[in-house]
Amino acid sequence: MDATNTAADFRPTHVVPPDGLPTWSSPDGAVPTEPLDPLLPVRLLDRLGDWGRVLCSNGWAAWVDGRLLVPLPQGPPAASTPLARTAEARGLLTRVEQTLGRYRRAAEELAAGRVDGETFRRTTHGLRIGVVVDGESVWLYDAERDGWLYYDGTAATAFAAPGAPSGSEG
Template identity: 60%
Template sequence: MATPGFRPTHVVPQHGLSAWETPDPERPTVALDALLPVQLVERRGDWGHVLCANGWSAWVDARCLVAVPQDPPTAGTGPLARTADPRPLLARVERALAGYRAAAEELAAGGLDGEGFHARTHGVRVGIVVDGESVWLYDTEHERWVYADGARMSTYAPDDTPHARAEPGHAPTQVVTPDGP
């Protein structure tokens, strides 16, 4: 039986999702089933507190949740707001790739030895897959793969376990409403 007022904002990815009692990797609980509808009610860094239709709640890696499309706006509500513009990330990918290409060309031309090439490219991480109108980009700043449809992007797969990005001892809390961020 569904909790009154339950409105899913996300679904669990098709491979399921680990869950925790609190936003602490040391306190695991039962994993969430694949494609389970959930409502994201709070965010703390990478952690998300989700509510299931039966009233059960858990903390998950919110970056892995798949957003449920919202109903289209009604006439007269103004232009659609775009979220997470992919252009700045595309520009960072282009700069990183240009730097790598310049080092590779200098290596091929004999102006750089293997050690110099290693030094210039050490730590460079670039990832992009373009498939028609869709693109998957590696976001080195946030250590995650994102999916973009040209107008907006969302997390596709994070590299690590969730953590709160804040000063030690305090994780910022963001209350998430169905119509909010």
């Protein structure tokens, strides 16, 4: 991180997977360094094949297996950018509620001992939702299109899609 950037300026692009992530001093796997904590926000700086160089909010950088990083949805489109509106989001909100309801019912069945762990896994297999509510703004994960939408209460705008993280050439 250069001297003009502060921790307050840090904008993560990814998070570390729930099991944490080993790190290396260079993209060769020869010299391991301290592992990253689970779900730690990081900024992807560079890519070199499957390697990713990440920056932590404290300024520490290291190389990781970039394929394992979990991409974060980015902020909504800039106000100066013309918005490409998608179909309205109420249908997607209904699917989110239904999917969450299916998961909740399956979890209740498991907790009550009416089903076993394998039945629970089969029942919940393939359920995917994502919702971030921030005041009047909502970010919704559309599992059918495998991408994120930003919804301002009136219309939804596609603004982020998962996939290989982008970065400058290593």
